[in-house]
Amino acid sequence: MFETNFTNEAINIFQYIKDELIKEYPTNKITIEYFLLSLLENEDSIAYQILSRTTLASTLNTIHDWFVQTLSKASKLQTSDNVVYDTIFDRCIEMAKKEYNLTDINSGHMLLCILKLNDVIGKHFKQIGITSEQLLTNLNAILPPTENKNTSTKPDNIATTSSERCC
Numbered sequence: 001m002f003e004t005n006f007t008n009e010a011i012n013i014f015q016y017i018k019d020e021l022i023k024e025y026p027t028n029k030i031t032i033e034y035f036l037l038s039l040l041e042n043e044d045s046i047a048y049q050i051l052s053r054t055t056l057a058s059t060l061n062t063i064h065d066w067f068v069q070t071l072s073k074a075s076k077l078q079t080s081d082n083v084v085y086d087t088i089f090d091r092c093i094e095m096a097k098k099e100y101n102l103t104d105i106n107s108g109h110m111l112l113c114i115l116k117l118n119d120v121i122g123k124h125f126k127q128i129g130i131t132s133e134q135l136l137t138n139l140n141a142i143l144p145p146t147e148n149k150n151t152s153t154k155p156d157n158i159a160t161t162s163s164e165r166c167c
Contacts, residue, residue: 007106013038013045022083025071031086032114032121033074037067039107047107050138054130063128091117108139 006014016038017030027034039047040060051060092113096105099113115122115132125131 005104007046007104009044009046010105010107010110013042013047013107013110016042018083021071025075027071027074027076027083029084029086030089032088032118033067033070035089035110035114036121037064037071039111040064040067045107046139046142047111049142050108050111050135051130053138053141054134055128059128059130088114088117106143108135108143112136112139 013035014030017034020041021034021038022030025034039045039051040063042048043052048060089110092110093105095113095117096102096109100109102109112132112135115125115135122132
């Protein structure tokens with residue numbers, strides 16, 4: 001997954017998952033729920049900025065609480081050191097490269113791709129009034145046209161292999 005370059009901002013989202021969320025909600029597999037919770041806990045992220053332009057803070061708090069509850073229920077007491085990523089991230093990277101013609105991917109692009117690729121999450125967001133079209137409009141409003149300059153590598157100590165996740 002991390003042969004792709006992410007912006008430093010997107011790397012920080014994945015690093016937060018590793019440093020904080022996996023400790024609080026132990027797992028062997030990083031799913032989109034971890035990614036989305038990380039976005040909601042990092043208000044400086046591009047994805048959070050576009051979400052906050054799209055909906056009310058109270059709605060973001062409700063979404064946050066839902067992901068906390070979801071991860072709390074799914075957490076494992078014992079995990080291995082080999083944490084893998086859900087394959088949806090690979091599909092998001094491919095979609096971002098193709099649809100947005102990107103070399104470096106930010107958290108906003110990842111959020112848009114997740115909503116397009118995961119019907120369940122996409123429907124939940126639509127039910128609360130958040131659409132991919134709104135998010136893309138807000139992403140374009142906050143990013144300069146040449147937002148492809150920051151590059152980085154993968155976060156420390158996370159495996160790059162992933163396995164399929166059933167929705």
